[in-house]
Amino acid sequence: MKEHNLSPRARRVLHALVRTLIPRNAKINFPLEDDMQDFVDGYMDHFPSFLKFLFPLGLYFLEFGTWVFFFSWRRFSRLPAPDRERYIAGWAGSRFFLKRELIKGVRGLALLAFYSDPQVCEAIGYRHQEWIEFAKKRRLESYAEDIRQKEALIRGKSA
């Protein structure tokens, strides 16, 4: 069974991209790059077919595009971190739609993975599960009988 959707080379590019995109400051500093990379790679299973084809091509274009767009003989994955950031910022703000969309897409998925992590959620004060438990309990304590009757009416069973 195939372990990854992307080839090892494409995964290296993706990892370099994720290392560039990963949010980090004094309070948010979690080494989630590998998880983010695996998530983006795995998410290709849900892409429509044309995206499954275009996405790896886009990564290779990013990797070797430094020659043309950044005037560097180094490939993207081998650039030092500050240069990678400037290169990606250039793609994100490019007037060429496909360059912007590639960064937007990977950024979107990578950040979806990152900000879903429980440690990150705790660091930004997002305690949704606690709220859900409280709200559920409040609802049942206040309205249990009315809920039961209305559900029976809706589903066609007698109250």
Next chain:
Amino acid sequence: MARAREERCEALVVGSGAGGAVAASELAEAGWDVLILEEGGHYTTKDFSIHPREMIPKLYRDGGSAVIWGKPNIYFSEGKCVGGSTVINGGMCWRTPEKILARWASEGIAEITAEKMAPHYERVEKYINVAHQDPESLGRDNEIFVEGCRKMGWSVTPNRRNQIHCAGSNTCIFGCPTGAKQSTLVSYIPRARNVGARLLPRVRVEKILFKGGRAAGIEGKFTRQSDTPGEKLIVHADTVLVAGGASQTPALLLRSGVRHSQLGKNLLCHPNVKVIGLFDEDVSSYKGVHQSHQCHHFFDEGMILAIAGVPPALVAMGFPYFGKQSADLMMHYNNMVFAGGLVEDTGSGHVKVLGNGQPLMRYDINAADTRTAIKVAARVSQVLFAAGAKKCYLPFFGLDAIDTMDEAKKLEAADIPAKHIELLTVHIMGTARMGPDEKRCVVGDYGEVYGHKGLFVCDASAFPGAVGVNPMETIMALSDRFARHLADHREDFVAPKAA
């Protein structure tokens, strides 16, 4: 070669969302033998969680990565699961506005009047418990929106939603974990099954079968996530009701050889513009219902303003930031109000079918709707500033934030190219529009596809034009109307059973 599984029914319903579930339930209650096919999986209330990376791949078509191609690309989300988009939507219930019905009547659809539709709305509203929110379920973000609108002197209306004492858990977009939201998953589908309707999830319908010019069933396959991946399915049916949504429905009809000059055309997508307001106070938008009010003050200009709380992962995805910028901003997640608005589109696009049978949607927002989208962002920003926002983040490439009410007012006249606006949509419609004119319309007044007896469309594809409001209740009411008409004319479609 393995033999196909075969099923037989009188009414085959393709899709279990707003349109399909209502049609299935009404026909089953009228005594029809109904089979519902759904491409997505069957999840229950217990399966829903707040974890986007788990729920989006399960509940959303293409893992939420669907796109309507054009200038600009519009990101499109629809549900792919039993219950369809009703499982993932915010549950707003609006009857079709009278202005819209009048417009449709002027195009010849005289039967769809407020008076004639009233019994259908009432029925639907009873079976999904359309009601206002209990006051304790509103969150601070909703209060802020209402305060802001009132300070601007703009009328604001409490939403009615399909819910039984909504807890205000704000998990609508990943399925309701409390069972309060009355998606078709917990309302019409169990209602239909309680009177004998059958449901087969994880089936992709590949084509509709015809015999002697009449719909005679479908051919499909169980998806690879099913228990029998790849197993072929043939269903023999007296009638086929297609309710796959305004992208999948025309694609299925086209794949099946249905030809009409308007099929797949007139794609309307109700573009959605988002704005995020940053406040000093703790808003904690997840503590309270997804959306409790809308501002219809500018409805006649084609705009609706509202808020809609979303989890941090989705917020971060929407900002153009990464690295330290993203981290610094997201530290203020609890100080944010997530707002936006809907544009009633005046232009349209189309849906085509690719070689692999998948739909391709194409839509370029026109100049008038671009102006409206900019005004929506400007006016939402004004509401947020009026309520005390310190900053508003905008969906414009090259203009990502403003800091004052004055800037928000000047934004109304800004000249921003369409390709620089980030748009999304969750409401598409119109691609198999209904009407009395066989040349201009794909389906007749009761949803039957012209020239194809026994084939019906029961979803937003049948809308004659833009509906201007959240479409769910209109879809359900029309589907109720179509199904009840079909049930009253059973003898035209179903051979009497042998004694």
